[in-house]
Amino acid sequence: MQIDEAKRAARERVWALLDAAAVDPRGRSAVGSIPSFVGAEVAAQRLAALEAWREARVVKCNPDRAQLPVRETALRDGKTVYMAVPAMAKPEPFYALDPDTVGLDAARSKYAADVAPTVGPGQMEPVDLVVCGTVAVDRRGVRVGKGAGYSDLEVALLVEAGRIGPQTTIVTTVHQLQVVDTDLPETDHDFSVDIIVTPEQTIFCDARRRPTGISWSHLSREKIRAIPALSARAEAQRLGDPAGDKP
Template sequence: MEALLPKHCSSSPFASKHALNFPSTPRTKALHFPLLFNLEKSRNYSNAIGRQNDPTFDEVAYEAERLRLDSAARKLMAESSEKEAQDPEDPKAWKWTIRKRVWDLMEARNIAQFPRPVHHRIPNFNGSQLAANKLSELEVFKEATCVKVNPDTPQKQVRFLTLNGGKKLLTPQPRLRTGFFSILEYSMLSPSTIKEACTSVGVAKYGKPIGLEEKIKVDLIVIGSVAVDPKTGARLGKGEGFAELEYGMLRYMGAIDHLTPVVTSVHDEQLIDDIPVENLLVHDVPVDIICTPSQVIFTNTTIPKPQGIYWDKLSPEKLGQIRILRELKSKIERESGQKLPCGPSEKLPPTAQRKR
């Protein structure tokens, strides 16, 4: 389903820079404003990442703070998911039911590694390295020059194979807390630091920060999942929506388009057949290929991929925690002369306190 540009848009204030998605199905209810201009150079990213030569960068403190914030986020997600799952009118209730079933199954069958429990995480499933190796044998991976990989533990081997294969690795900062994306390349590393560079601390220490103005082309997206349907390509993440935001921002940058392959690596027990496609939202990202420890599945998904950021899904609180989104929103509003919509309010865990 392609987004349509209305015939009268030439007189619209959004005509030169924006296209509008009009409501038609549950997936296309949101207003969509694709960005066709570059954001002014983002400032101060280097004070958060790319600090291998910074003697004040405390790796232990950085990791301790990351773990503290992750714990707070999971606790809050657990509280929110319990409330939403019990409300039959909540559009996200069915997602939490499926996630809990998969998380419970993985714990009961002991098919995950540290960190445990797997609840409210992208599970670090047994055989993640085997799945990563299968992913690396895909033609789309072999031909890729730049690969975007999520920062979760089960995709660590994918990040290593990307770097070790001489490709550019694009990795988001966890929950976009300390910046936007970081780029790493084999030439920036040594044999003794390449494995460290595949961790959260390593990305902060060795990565080169980029902003929305960066001119890059991403050839392949690797995304983590809690559950995925091999017949439709429908996917569920852990419920925070950052994978969708990252995808939307890459679309804004022109780094990807609807043809850019999306791959996920999961355990075979994370394959399910009851994700209702008709209930997916406009910003949900489907997958084209699934790699498990035992097989590779081409989904031939027909689910439309998101075309950008859907502002009416973003809460004021989440917007308040992600600086780059605030800058982007302000830029669009200044250029268009119109105020963008905002999503419903939500309770979020605190972010790290950072020096300016």
């Protein structure tokens, strides 16, 4: 519980800083969200200049507005993009965006739902680069999201399916105010990022942390029931199918 409280305090501090600085381009509060920020396009350009980006053919990205420029850049660069379905609300919890068949509008989740198929981990290609949304991140790469836990679950699912591995680079794009100088708390089911990209700087992190899979003991029955991919996986494991997601 102390870790949860420390994470909540970190979120609230950063949200307050962002609101005080009025960084949202639409003038909205950051509270409760993966914050949008002025300069997100610049951060995406800075990311696109990195070797990890240039070498990546397949990118998995969160659906939040803050990373919209990243998703658009990936499609423009001819990369396959897997975008998480908001709240993992579908049995196949990722939109598959093929740059040869969808336009840049598909980088927005409300349009992706109309033009892109959904896929499960077993139907996906290995992921070269993960871009995640973040509320706060320290210089070691430890991140805190908005508290729902979806990013951790998405990564854990893909690790279990072998789609995220040691070769996968994990990146976050954030406003400079989201980078904190004090160490953030972390648990064994959290993942860390390898690279932090802001409009002003790129930070390479050393302390890599990856989950080995889904940490079922940290999930309530309500959470499992609310996420179709998790409930299906739990049922498959109960029936003796450890893969739980067939290609």
